[in-house]
Amino acid sequence: MLKNYVIIPDNNNDCTRCFNKGERMGSEHGGLNYSELRKLGISPDDVLDFSVSINPDPLPDSVLEDIRNSCIIRYPDSDSGLLKNSIAAYNNIETDSILVVNGTSQGMFLIVSSLLKENQCVAIVEPTYSEYYDACRLKTDNIISVRMTPQESFRISTSRILETVQSKKPALLWLCSPNNPTGSYLNEEDFETIRKACVQEGTLLILDEAYVCFVQEKKRYNPLREGVIVLRSMTKDFSIPGLRLGYILSSPTIIQRIKKWQPEWSISAPAQVAGVAGFRELDYFKNSWRKTTERRDFLKKNLEDLGLTVYDSCSNFFLVEVDDAEALKTHLWKDLILVRDCSSFSLVNTIRIGIRTDEDNHKLIQSFKSYLKK
Incomplete structure (x- = not known):
């Protein structure tokens, strides 16, 4: 459980979390x-x-067989080339808009390390996954929280997000959709409204879609647009949490900035093989x-x-x-x-x-x- 922070509510049902920068406090999962x-x-x-x-559901036998046969006596492909090809085909994008990561948690820390400057303001829509806080606190104490409430059935409040973006002008806005733990999903119209406001104010919108595969297909939309970084988790999609696998989607320029901070050989050979096999059994x-x-x-x-x-x-x-x-x-x-x-x-x-x-x-x-x- 997170400890040693203060929540200061204001009249807009938002709050500011005050942390000791640099102090590592593990998230509860x-x-x-x-x-x-x-x-x-x-x-x-x-x-x-x-x-x-x-x-x-269990992994198909074909996926398990490929994982068993993966080569562990050589270093893995540091660019995850075959897996990037599969991700690109699935999302109908070019491979230079993709960075494969060792689980989305690694992606969060890479984003902060590469894109957030010391003491810049960050906004987080909550209640939500606490790793956003852990990652951001490596660089800043200035973390603004926009909180959804049970009285609103935890619906994502577009108006409060817009007010925060326009008044605080955060460098990063973290938004999880479907949100963990509430399950709320932001519809495309509201997403586009928030995205445009972020672009206007110079805020990067980080959209964590770790659970989007479980959203009904008719409700989904393509969020990869100007000013957006998308996080996806193959851990959830393909039921391989022990292998740690996910990816980031964004513009080639942003992807290159983030990739510079990723350790070499972050994605193991079995994980890469599992991802390719998972897309094959889509x-x-x-x-x-x-x-x-x-x-x-x-x-x-x-x-x-x-x-x-x-x-x-x-x-x-x-x-x-x-x-x-x-x-x-x-x-x-x-x-x-x-x-x-x-x-x-x-x-x-x-x-x-x-x-x-x-x-x-x-x-x-x-x-x-x-x-x-x-």
Whole structure:
């Protein structure tokens, strides 16, 4: 959990976070604590981990076979050439607009290192992924937060973002869509309004689309336009979190500036091979993404039928309000079920649930039922 910062609200429901620049404070994320599991004598395979938001379907055998056969006795291609070709074909762009990264978290730190000057202002739309803060605090204390609220069902407020951009003129604006942890997705009209304001004020818009593959295709749009840097995660798309893989899209000029800061051989050979194989099996994964949204809707309805408040989401996770998050987590853990406590997002008694397989989702529903009967 993030500590040692101050939130100062103003009349516009925005807030400024004040940090000690350069102090490294690790972000709290979902996922298993392997050290604790070893102490408890629990195998990671026995835990139903709903705290992460990864494609729940297994990798096709062809992808697994390619990963097994990847060459690990030579240095990998430092330019990820074959994978860039696959990404370019998928996005209908040129390869010089692509930088492959060791997970989108690496991309965030590269963006800050290469594009943000000391003590420049940065704006972040929240509640959201805390790595944006961690990356920016390496360069600046001047971090402005534009906060979405449960009273607004966590809809992304275009008007407050515009007010911040026009009044503060930040060097960078971080926006996650679909947003983690709320699942809110910015429609194209509002995106373009924000983008134009950023271009006018000299602000680079960083759009984190780590979960966009789970958005219905008819709702998606191409955000790669002037003044925009797009982050994408193949970790989520292809269910390969252990390999760490993602990419950045932007103008060739910006991509070259960012690439200068990337360590050589950042992307391992198995990761590059997995990405190429994943795009080759795109029909399988597109079907998996559609099934995941159907599972999300099923799980959401079942939890709502139990009387719980569940927020709408366009991604493969959603937020649930509960009476006592600690008590619920303790109960679920008796069934070796892990969910994401959202206190680190400053959301009280709220949990995030990532969508898993049908069988796992049914087990979660049953555990909720037994908790609510107490």
